[in-house]
Amino acid sequence: MDKDYTCEDWGDQAEWTQIKVTVKLPLLDDAVAVMNMISNYLQIEDYSDIDLKTCYGDLIDESILNADKTVASVSVYLPADGGVNDTVTFLRERFDTLKIEASISISGVNEEDWANSWKAYYKPIRIGERIVIVPAWEKYEPLENDIVVRMDPGMAFGTGTHETTRLVIGLLEKYVTPGVKVLDVGCGSGILAICASKLGAGNCKAYDIDPVAVKVARENIKDSGLDNVTCDVSDLLRQVDIEEAPYGIVCANIVADIIIRMTPDVGALMDDRSVILASGIIVERSEDVVARFEKNGFRIVERVEENGWCTLAVMKA
Secondary structure: OOOOOOEEOOOOOOOEEEEEEEEEHHHHHHHHHHHOOOOOOEEEEOOOOOOOEOOOOOEOOHHHHOOOOOEEEEEEEEEOOOOHHHHHHHHHHHHHHHOOOOEEEEEEEOHHHHHHHHHHHOOOEEEOOOEEEEEOOOOOOOOOOOEEEEEOOOOOOOOOOOHHHHHHHHHHHHHOOOOOOEEEEOOOOOHHHHHHHHOOOOOEEEEEOOHHHHHHHHHHHHHOOOOOEEEEEOOOOOOOOHHHOOOOEEEEEOOHHHHHHHHHHHHHHOOOOOEEEEEEEEHHHHHHHHHHHHHOOEEEEEEEEEOOEEEEEEEEO
């Protein structure tokens, strides 16, 4: 492994530490899987499929267009005193074990810089047939029948650009029925619960283990003017509102290992008509997730894939 440690803009004002791993493009999914062991909230830089303009014609920042498209990076952000040395040591050992050549860099970043750095390439994006995710700071003229979801994900996962989020939203268009109760475990920016509400769902409960994500989700829910969506802190299903059960739809856009962990417990929150939309699964791990569901009395009713990511629609057998 190429151990390239650098420190940029390291100073007393840094509030967060960015740990950035850069690999050859074919190894990106492997790098993401390793980084997910540290946090579910990652920043991925993959410019290999960037065209000269987005689907809405807005030019992308020139520095992004000129970026090296043979490599990709994935970053995690930790509090400045959040055990950075131990994390780097863990990553080094893991990548060495997997024989993955990776360059690791460390930099101190100000919270405001972090929250704004990715905005250059976050533009309106259409998902499925009706949903259009629009950044809070962008102008967009909706077409007839558009359902516009305005988002400012801040430091939480969920802009709508990642395959895992797009796949779940596409399935929400299919499975949301009027008034259905929705549970979103690991909600990030709150994007899935907000989309479900706008598609006609009833009470939507969103949870995340990260207080920063919960704060961001609550702000997005408030800005969306929705009174049927709430967000709270929970470690998987431990603090979930069981009085609302059964939930008609359970969203879990997390990672394969976490979905496997929660599978034995999620059935108690469902009835025979409920569906789980499980995402964040790399294709190579999908059979492990399927086997776990089937072992716990579930059946796979639908499977969709995009760019090496898999999302499953699952019901009780």
